[in-house]
Structures are given as structure tokens and as C-alpha cells.
Amino acid sequence: MKVDQYSGIIHRIRTEAAAKDFYFVLRIQYRKDLALHINNGKTEEVSTATTAGVGIQVISPQGYMGFAASDQISEAIAVELFHKAAFLADQGQFYSSESNQEVFQLEPLQKKVTITERHPLGSISLENVEAKVKAINRELTDMDERLSVRTILRLSAEEWRIARSDGTDVSFNTPRSFLYHSITAKSATDTATAYANLPGTDLGIIIEAESLERLRSRAHKAARLALELLGAPKLKSGNYKLVIDYALAKGLAHEAFGHAAETDALESSILGEDGRLKVGLKVANEHLSIIDGPIEGDYAYQPVSAMGIERKTVKIVDHGKLSAGLSDVFSARRAGVALTGAERVESFFSLPIARMTNIRIEYENALPMAGDFEAITPADLYHFLVRHKLIEPQEKVLYLTGFQGGQVNPAFGDFVFHCSGIYALSETPVLYKPAIFSGKVLSVLDSVSAAIGPLQIDAMGTCGKMGQGVPSCGGSHYFLMINQNPEIMIGGE
């Protein structure tokens, strides 16, 4: 790996830190990016970027902290950064900053994790990549003259090396890729946009037949939805019995629960009390669990934390009860939970904070459902629900499809997320324009009454927290049923 070459810098900072009796955490990042933008069959831009840099977090014996970072990596600059960070830690002490000495309790770790890409950048020519993405884009624009399509292919090959005063020296790589369509349908009077994407680790997403077929079926489904949304009516806002798809279930787990379980913010979380996680709190029925953890090959994979701690898989909710938090070294003890190595950073310029990786809702006794998710229509879903007596034939039930992003205020327990479209289920489902799905963290999981189909956990996104964006992923069974609840609201007219 490229980051292997910096052992001399790490050795030098160890010497500087020892002389000053300051603890350090040093992070070196190397990253290479390629992005292709295709718009209605034409190449808008192909851009490349290489980023390398170093960030040094310095902690004084009293636990005061300073941080310095640069996108230039050399021994001289690293030494300059160390002393700047040490100076800022001293300044912090002068201004009665918060001190935290938890990092001194960490056990050292030496580890190297290398993910080998099957189809790395350069394995096929760029002309070939461009031609493939153009063809994928054109297939959609050719579907209907009312459609226009922007397609982005992005590849990132990222490497990290993390060293600490205690002898820790870990390195790992996190290759990532995705292909993303923004599909706009336009009529004389209306405009609607839907999205489709496929995450992966390398160029395999546009080379391997299985990936291409999945991407194709997702994109066609999104394109049909965008067209059907033209002229679709608005739904009357209210509380409804709901079915949500796995991408929305990921949003639910991520926005409604994952963030509230991050221990760095428990003093402002509905799942915390006096800074401690409310372990044992009942939040769902005994069949439901929420799990977060790294999965090799996943879009949000990260085997080791930004503090150089092995990332653990965590059962946040275990059979209906709040069981564990997503904790970082600075807040785990205060929260009363085990350290899980949840620290992540956007880049070497950032300070670590507790974050999710792949979060999924798992449900015992989920009803089996055959076939690919993308092939299941709203009418198929309706018949399945009636057949399994999950709904009455005439019952008013809404099916929310397509995750458009979300947001949470953990302090008040409010979450929202947005879908691409809403169907009122019946023999002939009626499509409504998308509307916000909002609710209370402590109400919504308790209303999940059933799950349908196998697990699908490739719903990707970018999680923004404290100004840092990192890749996130997750999912659930194909569908979750949510009972009508006065604290769960669908927006609309």
C-alpha cells in the first residue's frame, strides 16, 4: 500500500511525543478518485483526483487536546504539525477546555487489512468504462422521450495508516464505487425526479453481469416511477398503516435509531439519560433487532476505526430491547457501554466521531418471499399481504418506496425521511406524490409488526454529521409493516 512508505514519519513523531510526554494519534490517508458524469448520453466530465495528507491529534498528560493537519506529508511538516497541535492543547488548558484521558487506557494494535479489488481502476481502459456508462445511461433516455438522465460513476481507492503513542500501527484500504442515476420526467405541466443506484467496491458494478442486471432493473423501476409521478395526486396527510421497502427501512434504522445510539451525543439523545445509554429500554417487539457492523465488500466497509481500534459488530437493539451503543473511546465509559470502535472521519482533516457503517433491521420469522426485490410490483405486494392476512382486502394501507434521504434530531427524538413515491395498495394500486415520513424515535420501532422477504442490505448513502460526510449502507428484509400510530405521520396535502 502507498501508506507503507511513511514509517519514518511515525517513528519521528513517536520520538517528539515521548520527549514532550504527550500522547498522539496520527492518521495518514492516501486516496485516488475517478468520477464520470454522463448527461443524456453525452459525457459532461471525467475528473480525477489524488489526495494524501496527515492529521495528528495530540493529548497532554492532563487530557487536553489539540489537532493539526496538512495535505503535505513529510517528516518536517509532521513535526511542525505535532508541535502546533501540542501548542493548541496547551491553549485549551489555559481556556479551561474539556479534558479526556480515556485514550490512555487503549490496548495497542498492529494490523494490516488489504482488500483486493477484482476489477480495479485500470483493469479496463477508460474509453471502455466511458462507453459502458454511456450505454447504461442511453438505455434509460431511450425508454421515453419525457425522460432525461444524469448518470455518475465514482470510484475511490482509499488507504489509511493509523499510529498511536502506545505502539499501535494499523493500515487498511477501503475501495468503493457506485453508479448513480438521477432520472427526471417532464411533462408540459409537471416534473418529477427519481433515483437509482448500485454500490460496490470497484468497476465490477459495470462489468459483472449480475451487477449490471440489478442496476438495470433498479433504473427501469425508477424511470417508470418518475413517469408515473407526472400528474400523480397529492396524498392527504395523516397517520396510516404502512409498508416500507428495505431502503426506507435502512433510513429508519439509520435516522431514527443509529444516530440516537451514538455515544458521543448521548447527552442530547432520547436514548440517553445523564449521558448514559438506557440499556434495557424496550423499543420494539421481541422479534426485532438492529445491528450495525462492518461487512467486507460493503460500500461503507471500514475494518478498523479512525483511532486504530478494531470495529465491532454491535446489536444496538437485541430482540426488542436497547442493548448497546455505537461507542468511541472518548465516550464509551461515560455512556456505560463497551468500546465498539465506531470512530470514523471524513478525511485526515477531521476529528473522529462515532458513526454507523452498515446498519440493518433483522426480524425473526420474516415471511418468505421469492424473487428479486426489483421485480415485485405494488400489486404483487398487495396480493401477498392479503394472502398472508397481514391486511384486509379493503384496508387502507400505504406502500412507501425509494429512500431519498433523511434527518434526525436525537435530542427531541424527531426523525424524518423522504421516499420517492407512495402507493395506496389495492387490486389496482394508486400512486401519490412523495411526502415526508416523520415520527418519534421511541414510537416507530414499536409499531413494526411484520417483515417480508430475505435481507437486502445494499441501500447506500452519505451520512452527514458535524459537517463530516462518510459512506453509509444498510437495509432490512424486502419489506417491513408498520402499524398505524398517532406519532408516525405521512405529510401531504
Place this chain on the structure above:
Amino acid sequence: MAEQLADILTSYQKRDSDLTEWRFDLHDTRGLEVGLKDNRIGGPYSAPSYKRSISGEIFLYWKNQRYSSGKLDSQVTESFDEYMNNWKTAAYSDPEGVSLYTPKEVPQVDLADSAVEHIVDRDNSQPFRLLETGLRKLSAAGLRKINGKVRCFHSTRVMKNSAGFSLEYRQTPVEFYFEVNNSYGESFQEKFWPAEDKIEAIIQNTARIGKLLDNTVSTNFSGEIRLLFPPEVFESFLSQFLISNLYGSLVVNRQSRFSLDDFKENRMVLRNDLSLVLDTLQPLRAFSYLCTSEGVPGGQIELIEHGRLRTPILGLKYAKKTGFPPTPVVAGGRGFFIKTGLAVPEWEQLIKNTERGLIVYSVLGMHTQDSSSGSFSLTADQCLLVENGAVLGKVKAVINGDFLKSLAAEDSYFGKISDEDNPGYSFLASATI
């Protein structure tokens, strides 16, 4: 480094005749950040930080309308051959691409404050003092939980191209904010260190509204209501639902609410007393700059005039495709101004004239909204309920409506607030409380 890069590129161009032109835009930046989290300054998640970086972008023009677009970093001059090889390999063909553009004249405007450079390079104590002042005063005002952050940087921007264009200027972006009780915050974003009275005003406003939002009232309501957006919320809606539909690339590719014909025919899209102006040349403002990375000079331009579309926001390529001249672009989501020809009352008067309304201070989920549709469905988690002109207290609501349609409606109103770029805004929508 900029001089060195220009020399290397000039030298390379002599060796490789495929390279016809080049331009780059380089930022050399140094800065400080200090945070305040849960009433504590500079803890693990907000530690005082120093950052230095060299970043930018390069654009290469090859024969037969092939182009390379790359990011610049500090290693580029040391490893130029490797970078150039990557750029050339990643060159793409664009038959609709444009050639190099050199501005005839670049406007001048002050964008740097030496006080900020002094803080970053010599006296790091000011950001700590600012946070300490806010923490002390907000705590004294009875606010329970206080967060905040100060960021101040100085940066030198150098732009050069193969036609001999060379521009260098300094800028000093500064940001700070305070947020109380997880409910309300106010911020400052400019290119100068704020005066004491500005800091004091932000602290006092944060305390006043934060305390109002501490008083929850119980009510049930569903139906039509008047929404009142303070300037910051109004600007975020403008950005999401109006500005985003003005970008030339989206307009030409039929991904905007508006078509190119709408601009050519000056279609009426807002009320006729309303104009939308983009201005990137206000001294020491956060959104100001001298020219875009393509070399298009900054300036003041009416994107919408008396309710009628005038021009999309256009880089060089889409200027050529549309036949309109290139324009400045919006920086950081700011720099646009709604102007009205009608008399505008004070914001407080607008509230007093409201029979039933919600003053919306925060919404959840703005980034999830479909800009092209113009309609919104959002949770407004921090609102004050107004009845018969009196503020009753905090409520939470789900709000729905069509923001663009509201800007064409006769019963939408504005309210003046001093020191703000844009007015507050009041319009009819629906809500469930």
C-alpha cells in the same frame, strides 16, 4: 507553487503538441477551528485545530476537443509526470466543449482582513475568547445547553492560464455560530473578523429565540396556515426550489422545472414586483469572489427581473449551448438577493398582522426534497405558533406546500429585518401540528 506549476506546464506544452491550452486555480490555505460542545470548549470532538492545505483544480485542453479535469494538491509539482500521465489517460472527448476563456478585465473588491491573518498566524486566542464569551453570556441567560464553533482561515488564490492570464488575491473566510438547547442557533459567515457589537447581537438573538422555543404549547391543528420564514430559512428554500432550477446544465438537459424556452421567452415565474439578483462583488462578504474558476468575472446580474426569467446560471459550455452570455455563479449557496418593488413592513409588524401562523426556525429533511417539482413536504421541528399577532410558544409541525407557487401569489408578504441580505417571508401553506 503556482509559478512552478505554470512553468512546468509551459515546458510540457513545448514537448507535447497535443496539449493546446491549460488553466488552473490554486488555493493555499491556513486556518484555525475551535469548537464548543455540551457547554465545554475544545473537547475530543471539538479540539482546537490547525489546518493547512494546497488544493485546486486544473483543466487541460487537448487536440480534437479532448479535455482533462483534475484536482490539484501539494504533490503535483514533485510528481508532475505521474499526474500528467493520469490526466492525459483520463482525457475525454466533448464535441460541445469550449476553448480557453480569458477575461478582458477582472473586477476588484476587498476580500481579506489582516486581523484574521493575525489570528491564524500569531494570536490564536481570539477564537477561544469568542467561544468563552458566548458560553458565559448564554449560560447567564438561562440556556441549558450550548454548542458552537469558530473557524477562521486565510487563503491565497492563484489563477493562471496558458494565454498569459494571471490573477492572485487573498481572502479571509470567518465563520462562527452558537446553538442552544438543540433548538436554535445563529451564525456569522463573512470574510472579516466580527466587531464586538455583531458578536453581541448574535448571542442576544440566540438567547432570545432559544428561550421562546423553550416554552412548548399544546395544540392540534390541520389545514391551511400562514408560514413565516426568517431570512435564513427563506434563503434555504430559495436555494433548494428556485436557484437550483436556474443552472444551465439542468435547464438544457430538461432536468429543471424551467425549460430553455422559458428563459428565451422571459416567462413570468414570480410575482411581477419580484426580482432575483446574484451579486458576488460585495466587499468582505463570504460569497464574494473576483472570477469563477473558468475565468468568468464576478459581478451583479438579474437572473429574474420583475418576475420574468432573464438568464440561467451559465458556465462557458452551457453559455455557448444556450446562446446566452456566461454568468457569475452562486458561491456556497449564498450571494442571491430577492428584491421587491412593493413597500415592505418590519418583520415584527408582519407577525403582528398574522391571524394564525407558524414562525419556522428549523426544518428537517430539506436535502431530501425534489427541487424540480417545486413542492415541499417537511417536518418543521422548531416553530413558534402565532395567533392573532401574539407568539404563543413552541410547536412542531409537518408542513406542505409549493414554494415556487407561493412566490407568484398575491397574498405572500415580506418583512424587513435589519442587517439581513433578504427579508423574512410569509405565505399560505398547509400544516399538521
